[in-house]
Amino acid sequence: MSREKLKSLGLKLPLFPTTSVGSFPKPDYLAKARAEFSKGKITADELRELERKATKFWIETQEKLGVDVLVDGEMYRGDMVAYFAERFPGFTEGGLVRSYGNRYYHKPIITGEVEWPGPVTVDWWKYAQSLTKKPVKGMLTGAYTIMDWSFNEHYADRRATAMALAGVIRKEVEALIAAGCKIVQIDEPALSVRPEELPIAIEAMEATTKGLDAYFITHACYGAFEQIYPGMLDLAVDNFDLEMSNNELGLLEVFRRQPFTKDISFGVVDVHSHTMEKEDAVRQRVEQALTILSKDQIWVDPDCGLKTRTVEEAIEKLRLCVAAAEAFRN
Amino acid sequence: MSAAAPGLYLSSTGSYPRIGDSPELQVLRKTIAALDRGERTTADLLDAENEMTRRAIAEQVKAGLDVITDGQIRWYDPISHLAGKLENVKIGGLLRFFDTNCYFRQPVLTGKPVRRDPLVVNEYSFARNALGHLPTPKGKAGKLSIKPVLTGPYTLAKFSHAEQTGNGEPESFASLETRAMAYAEALAAEIGALAEYGAELIQVDEPAAVKFPADWAIFETSLAPLIEARDKAREGGRKIEIALYFYFHDCTPLYEKLVKLPADIIGLDCTYNPKLADLIASAGSPKPLGLGLVDARNTRLEDPEVLAWQIDRMLSKIDGGRAYLGPSSGLEYLPRDRAFAKLELLGKVRAALMGPKGSVK
Numbered sequence: 001m002s003r004e005k006l007k008s009l010g011l012k013l014p015l016f017p018t019t020s021v022g023s024f025p026k027p028d029y030l031a032k033a034r035a036e037f038s039k040g041k042i043t044a045d046e047l048r049e050l051e052r053k054a055t056k057f058w059i060e061t062q063e064k065l066g067v068d069v070l071v072d073g074e075m076y077r078g079d080m081v082a083y084f085a086e087r088f089p090g091f092t093e094g095g096l097v098r099s100y101g102n103r104y105y106h107k108p109i110i111t112g113e114v115e116w117p118g119p120v121t122v123d124w125w126k127y128a129q130s131l132t133k134k135p136v137k138g139m140l141t142g143a144y145t146i147m148d149w150s151f152n153e154h155y156a157d158r159r160a161t162a163m164a165l166a167g168v169i170r171k172e173v174e175a176l177i178a179a180g181c182k183i184v185q186i187d188e189p190a191l192s193v194r195p196e197e198l199p200i201a202i203e204a205m206e207a208t209t210k211g212l213d214a215y216f217i218t219h220a221c222y223g224a225f226e227q228i229y230p231g232m233l234d235l236a237v238d239n240f241d242l243e244m245s246n247n248e249l250g251l252l253e254v255f256r257r258q259p260f261t262k263d264i265s266f267g268v269v270d271v272h273s274h275t276m277e278k279e280d281a282v283r284q285r286v287e288q289a290l291t292i293l294s295k296d297q298i299w300v301d302p303d304c305g306l307k308t309r310t311v312e313e314a315i316e317k318l319r320l321c322v323a324a325a326e327a328f329r330n
Numbered sequence: 331m332s333a334a335a336p337g338l339y340l341s342s343t344g345s346y347p348r349i350g351d352s353p354e355l356q357v358l359r360k361t362i363a364a365l366d367r368g369e370r371t372t373a374d375l376l377d378a379e380n381e382m383t384r385r386a387i388a389e390q391v392k393a394g395l396d397v398i399t400d401g402q403i404r405w406y407d408p409i410s411h412l413a414g415k416l417e418n419v420k421i422g423g424l425l426r427f428f429d430t431n432c433y434f435r436q437p438v439l440t441g442k443p444v445r446r447d448p449l450v451v452n453e454y455s456f457a458r459n460a461l462g463h464l465p466t467p468k469g470k471a472g473k474l475s476i477k478p479v480l481t482g483p484y485t486l487a488k489f490s491h492a493e494q495t496g497n498g499e500p501e502s503f504a505s506l507e508t509r510a511m512a513y514a515e516a517l518a519a520e521i522g523a524l525a526e527y528g529a530e531l532i533q534v535d536e537p538a539a540v541k542f543p544a545d546w547a548i549f550e551t552s553l554a555p556l557i558e559a560r561d562k563a564r565e566g567g568r569k570i571e572i573a574l575y576f577y578f579h580d581c582t583p584l585y586e587k588l589v590k591l592p593a594d595i596i597g598l599d600c601t602y603n604p605k606l607a608d609l610i611a612s613a614g615s616p617k618p619l620g621l622g623l624v625d626a627r628n629t630r631l632e633d634p635e636v637l638a639w640q641i642d643r644m645l646s647k648i649d650g651g652r653a654y655l656g657p658s659s660g661l662e663y664l665p666r667d668r669a670f671a672k673l674e675l676l677g678k679v680r681a682a683l684m685g686p687k688g689s690v691k
Binding site: 094 | 350366407423435630666667668
C-alpha cells in the first residue's frame with residue numbers, strides 16, 4: 001500500500017481515487033482530421049490544433065465528472081506501440097500484418113540500436129497538466145510490451161531487446177518527472193502472454209523505474225494472470241491497473257489464495273460492451289473488492305482504455321466509476 | 331525434392347499473408363470492407379479469396395516448395411473457420427491466440443458440434459486446381475502437392491466453451507473431453523472426405539497440446555477417431571498420411587511423447603528452444619519430422635548455412651531420412667515480403683545442404 005508514498009509526493013488523494021486507463025474516443029472532427037492528414041489534405045499544425053482541442057475537451061470532462069487522477073486521453077496517438085516506434089530511432093515501419101478478421105496494422109521492426117530522441121510525450125503531458133490542478137498521469141508503454149509487439153532484427157534475443165527498450169523508456173520517465181509529473185503509468189498488456197518470461201518483464205520494469213521519484217502504475221489486461229500471480233507483484237510499480245469486470249472478478253479468487261500486496265486500479269466497468277452497467281452492479285464490484293482488499297489499496301476505474309466506445313458511452317462509464325467511488329467514501 | 335537430399339522436402343506450415351502493401355494485394359481486405367458496407371456481394375468475396383489463394387500458391391511454387399497449402403486465405407482465424415461450419419456452434423467474442431498479437435473468435439457450443447457439410451474439402455479442391463493451372467517448374471513435374479490443414483480437436487475444444495442455458499443438453503459439453511471428442515468425430519469425417527478427394531498428406535495443428543500438457547490424456551484420446559479415419563481410408567485403397575503439427579511453445583519437454591503419437595509425421599516448432607534441434611540430433615526420431623527451423627514470428631532471416639548444418643546432423647537420425655523443412659508456424663504473422671523471403675530461405679538451406687558440388691555435405 002502506497003498512500004504514504006503518494007503523500008510524500010505531495011498528492012492528497014481521497015479514498016478510492018478515481019482514474020481511467022488512458023485512451024478516450026476521438027471526437028468525430030478529430031477522427032476525420034486524422035484521415036485527412038494521412039491523405040495530405042491538412043497540415044501537421046492543423047491536426048495538432050484539433051488534437052489539443054480534443055485533449056482540452058477530455059480534461060474538462062474528467063474535471064466535471066469529478067475524476068481524481070486525470071489522463072490526456074491520447075488524442076494524438078493511434079496505436080500504443082506504433083506511437084513510440086514511429087519516434088524512436090532504431091525502428092522501421094513493417095508491412096501489414098493481421099490483428100484479427102479483416103483488421104491489419106503495420107507492425108514495427110527493430111532494425112538498429114533503439115535510441116531516445118528526446119521527450120516524445122512530455123509536451124502533451126505539460127499541455128494537459130496546464131489545463132487542470134488535478135494530477136495528470138504520464139502515459140507510456142512498457143519495454144516488454146513494445147518488444148513483444150515488434151519484430152526484432154537487431155538484438156540477440158528477447159531479453160536484450162526488452163532491456164534496451166527499458167533504457168529508452170526510463171529516459172522518457174525521467175523527462176516526465178523533470179517536467180513535474182508525479183504519477184507515471186507504464187502499460188504492459190503483454191505481461192502474461194509468455195508466463196515463462198515474467199522475469200524479463202520484471203527486470204525491464206526495474207530498469208525503467210528503479211530509484212525514480214514517482215508513483216508508478218502499470219496497466220495489464222486480457223491475460224492469463226493466474227499463471228503469473230503472485231510473481232507479477234515483483235514488478236517495480238506501486239499500483240496494478242487490472243481489468244476485473246471482463247473476467248467477472250475471477251481474479252479476486254486468485255487474490256484470496258495469495259494476498260495482493262500493492263495498490264490496485266480496480267476495473268469496475270467493461271470497456272468492450274455498449275451495455276451500460278447499473279450503478280448498483282458497479283457498487284457491488286467495489287463491495288466485492290473490499291472482501292479481499294483494504295480500502296487504502298483500491299482505486300476505481302474502467303477495465304481498459306475507453307477509445308472503442310462512443311464519446312457518450314465513455315463519459316457514462318466514467319461517471320459510473322466516480323459514483324461508485326463516492327458511494328464508498330461516504 | 332532434390333535428388334541429392336532425397337528425404338528433405340520443403341513445406342509450408344499452413345497460413346500465408348492475405349494482404350500485401352501494393353494495391354493489387356489488398357483486394358481481399360477491400361472486398362470484405364465493401365461487402366460490410368453492402369457495396370459488394372458474396373460472389374465478389376469468393377472471387378477475391380480465389381485471387382489471393384492463387385497468389386499464395388504461386389508464391390510458394392516460385393519459392394521452390396514441394397508441399398504447398400492454400401495459405402488458409404479464407405480463414406477468419408484458426409478456430410472459428412472450422413468450428414463455425416459445424417452445427418450447434420455459435421461464434422462469440424475475441425480472444426488472443428496464444429502469445430501472438432492476433433485474435434480469434436471463440437466458439438460457443440449450444441449442443442454437440444456436428445459436421446453436416448464439408449469444412450475444407452472445397453478449398454482443397456480449388457487449391458489443387460489452381461496449382462494445376464500454374465506452369466510446373468523445371469524438375470518438379472509430378473512432385474508438387476497440396477496439403478490441406480485442419481486445426482485439431484483438442485485445440486478447437488480448448489478454445490471453445492459450452493453455452494450455459496440450463497436446459498441440460500448443452501451443458502454436457504462443458505467438459506473439455508466431451509468437446510474434444512465431438513470435434514474429433516467431425517474432423518474424422520472431414521479426413522475421410524479429404525482422402526476421397528485425393529489428399530495424400532493432411533496437416534492437423536495441435537498447438538494447445540504443448541502449451542497445456544496437463545491435458546495430455548484428453549489430447550491423445552481425441553486423436554483416435556482421426557487415426558481411425560486415416561486407417562479406414564487406407565483400407566479403401568487411399569494413400570494418406572497425417573502430419574501433426576505443434577508450435578507456439580517449447581516442444582522439448584514433450585519430445586519423447588510427441589514422436590510416439592500415432593500420426594505419420596510430427597511437425598515441431600524448433601524456434602522456442604534451441605536445444606530441441608540438439609535433442610533430435612542425439613535422440614533421433616522413429617518417424618518423419620516436420621522441422622520448423624525458420625522463425626515464422628520474426629522478420630529476421632536465418633543464416634542458411636547454419637540451418638543446413640542443423641538439418642545435416644538431424645536428418646540421418648530421423649526414420650527413413652525423411653523430413654519436411656518449413657516455417658515454425660503459419661506465415662500470416664509476417665508481412666508479405668518477409669513471408670516470401672522466409673520461403674525463399676528454405677530453398678537456400680537445401681542448396682547449402684547439398685554443397686557446392688550438388689551432393690550432400
